[in-house]
Amino acid sequence: MDKIFKDVADNVTWLSGIGADPTGGTTRLLYSDYWVEAQQGVKKKMDEAGFTTYFDDIGNLFGRVEGSTYKDETIMSGSHIDTVVNGGKLDGQFGVLAAYLAIKYLKEQHGQPLRNLEVISMAEEEGSRFPYVFWGSKNFFGLANKDEMAGVADFEGVKFVDAMRGAGFDFRDETKPLRDDIKAFVEIHIEQGKVLENEGKAVGVVNSIAGQRRYTIVLNGESNHAGTTPMGYRKDTVYAFSKIVTQSIDKAKKNWRSTRTYFRKSRAKAKYG
Ligand SMILES: [Zn+2]
Known part of the structure; x- marks a missing residue:
């Protein structure tokens, strides 16, 4: 077991060094030299381990061990190689x-x-170099749109398509069929929150994900003379806004409490039958 922990630590240290940022963490933006070096480095490791390795058209890297029996069924695992600026290990x-x-x-x-x-x-x-996210997974599922990328450039004005071709890749050949052999997919990812730490757990199994929505809401009130307008005649937007905020938060907390109770109960049930 100790060897595995050492392998994990050594590999994380090695890969974090590719694009190590003097201002902290790792900066490995899509199609940058460090990004290419990291993908090639991971490929080499997998080659040495006897995996069959290959890139797809846009630069997703794969390393494969063939099955003996269920040849059209694949269990896949992995995550993303790019980082934000000063990304964590x-x-x-x-x-x-x-x-x-x-x-x-x-x-x-x-x-x-x-x-x-x-x-x-x-x-x-x-999405840390170009104003576009999930270029890797969207291409895997055939959901990326070539036309969307036409005007896309990074902060220095480098066009997406030039960066991609500079790294040796190109748009997905859409005549190639998409894969239908993936029977299970597991991504191990740092939590980036505090629940596990607070609950004293080592691992959490995720079966749903938070869906963010953003709204722009306009509240129309009515300005009036503060001294002479009794409370009943006021249309105060700040008051309405504060109600919306507190009620939304109360609702979210209530949902969170009931989800937590549900999971605690189902866990207890699984344990004690
Ligand atoms: Zn991530």
């Missing part, structure tokens, strides 16, 4: 390394698997 790249190390370990311990096991090191998920 465990965001994205940990999921890539965890998948690589787990599959390497399984292969060494148990030989050829029944189903194909495959690592994906996704090109992009952070």
Whole structure:
């Protein structure tokens, strides 16, 4: 077991060094030199472990161990290789390394698997270089739109398409079929929150994800003479706004409490039957 922990630590340290930022953390933006170096470095590791490795058209990297029996069924695991500016060691790249190390370990311990096991090191998920997100996974599912990228450029004015071709990749060949062999996908990812720490848990299994929505709401009140307008005649937007804010937060807290109770109960049930 100690060897595995050491392998994980060594690999995280190694990969964090590619794009290590003098101002802290790792800065490895999509299609940058460091990004290419990281993808090539992970590829080399997987080659050395005897995986079959390849890139797709846009630069997602794959490392595969063929199954012996269920040849059209693949269990995939991985995460994204790009980082935000000053990104943390465990965001994205940990999921890539965890998948690589787990599959390497399984292969060494148990030989050829029944189903194909495959690592994906996704090109992009952070939107930190170009104003566009999920370029890696969207291409995997055929959801990325080439036309959307036409005017896209980074902060220095480098066009998306030039950066992509500069790194040796191009748009997805849309005549190629999409994959339908993925039977399960697991992404190991740092929580980036405090729940596990506060609850004293090592791992959380995620079965749903927070969906953010943003609204622009206009409240129309009525200005009036403060001294002579009795409370009943006022139409005060700040008051209305404060109600909206407190009621929304109360509602969210109530939902959170009931979800937590639900999970605690179902956990207790699973434990004690
Ligand atoms: Zn991430």
